Amino acid sequence: MPELNILEAVRLGMDEEMERDERVMVLGEDVGKKGGVFGATEGLFAKYGAKRVLDTPLTEAMIAGAAAGAAIYGLRPIAEMQFADFVYPAFNQIVSEISRMRYRSNGTFGLPMVIRMPYGGGVHGALYHSQSNEAYFTSTVGLKVVAPGTPADAKGLLKAAVRDPDPVMFFEHKKTYRLFKAEVPDGDTVVPIGKADVARPGTHLSIFCYGLMRTFALEAAETLAREDGIEAEVVDLRSLRPLDTEAILASVEKTSRALVVHEANRFGGFGAEVAALIAEEGFEHLDAPVTRLAGPEVPGVPFHHNLEDWFMISPAKIVDAARALAAY
Template sequence: MAELNILEAIRLAMDEEMERDPDVMLLGEDVGRKGGVFGATEGLWAKYGDKRVLDTPLSEALIAGAAMGAAMYGLRPVAEMQFADFVYPAFNQIVSEISRLRYRSNNSFGLPIVIRMPYGGGVHGALYHSQSNETYFTSTVGLKVVAPGTPADAKGLLKASIRDPDPVMFFEHKKVYRLFRADVPDGDHVVPIGRADVARPGKHLSIFCYGYMRICALEAAEMLAREDGLEAEVVDLRTLRPLDTETLLASVARTGRALVVHEANRFGGFGAEVAATIAEAGFESLDAPVTRLAGPEVPGVPYHHNLEDWFMLNPAKIVEAARSLAAY
């Protein structure tokens, strides 16, 4: 066991996979000599050279499209979008090409690509360095979407993503990169894609979350237990697509109440999919309407801390939503 933060766990996963498999390569803006703007690839350029850790021009479509070409050639590219906010020039490549190639070629081609994207607010990044845009990708058939919330999951899920035969969008919340350290199993620690994690068992309500919201939800659960005697079950979805509906429904069956929490805006957000899944397949378990707590309906996270604090979810907001749900 090593005590690592999420950023270190991500770096370690890439390092181990590059060591294990010479076809794994990294590409992106500033991932080489600098080691990434957040430091995720620090040290890897010196270790693996400037072809396998490749600095690209500021060309996101190129990053995704070249990753696709290299994957067809037999490599396993791990591409970094510097911020999830800047992925849109690559949207055509990801949505029109990468997600569809296996299907449109009737399985003649497959694309083992990981696209890593730092996402999320709370870092004074304003409208263009704070976005939680996972829904564009969770609604795209052919992609897998992963969003870890612990160092161990970050390492294990990234390793699983790199080994996966299909494209994975890997969302890394910037605010938790260095927020805390926790035990990460040594060696070949692989967390399978598509399995949620019951982060804290409970009986009065279920809180479904992912990424940074796992940390907020766990804090909220502590407060609820301490102040209200409410035992909230915290379910970290970890993988958004494919969604672990089994774990999700089993939790609702235990608690009868579901609160879905995400930083992305509410309308048409991922919570709607979770809510619909529960409504369709877990209706008999419910003692209260499925409730969503999500980012506000504004186009982005505003800059000034007064405004950003208003935007961001936090444990107190989750506690409040959980109390209302429990009181229904």
């Protein structure tokens, strides 16, 4: 098994899917010769040519809308938004068109397509290169939304997304791209959409997270075990829609305490859905209120490193929140 970082895993996933199925194509800004601003598509242009690895104009609505048309035509497009922050011109296409096409056509037009988006802060990207805007999409019926936190999941979920008959929003936390390497199973290993992963078993409390937060939560869990004797269970949701409600409820049943962690701001964020699920269906297992640790209520990640550090979730912040929850 090779050791890859998340960026390499995403790239290998696309490469293998393009190799396997000639209907798969990639389109986006600078995805061609340059190989993407983060390098996710590096090498694909040389291997598959300028049509299947298509540099588009700076037009996000076109990227999403043309991908939808190509999917109608029978292709399996992987569209790249250069940053999740730049997806909004495509919002009309994604929300009005892509999410609703199957329903509004009574099942006769499906859109097998993927929209990949680097998201998240901690990379000095400020207000417009750092957003965690997943909640706009998780609240949109008709889309699937995934956010892998490991190289194996990045590759395996990408393969699942490409093969899925429905549109999948694929969130890649850009700070995780080169953060660490880990083993990725060889060959055609698909990670099913809709299954959470218990990244670390524990007994005292559950931490629900995704993307970069998995890494931070695992680090926090080690500190909690070492310094406090608290055994935190880390549940990486991986797939936000559909959501693995069984895994969430099973973990709460085991630990009786739930901490939901995400980088996006708290109000109306994805954590609210997880908290509501636990409150409605796991209430009798709880020994403490469901707690959310989320980004602050400001419109974006501010630039200066002092300000960005203030904004960002960190392992230390998770440790503090977990201690308070354990002590309740």
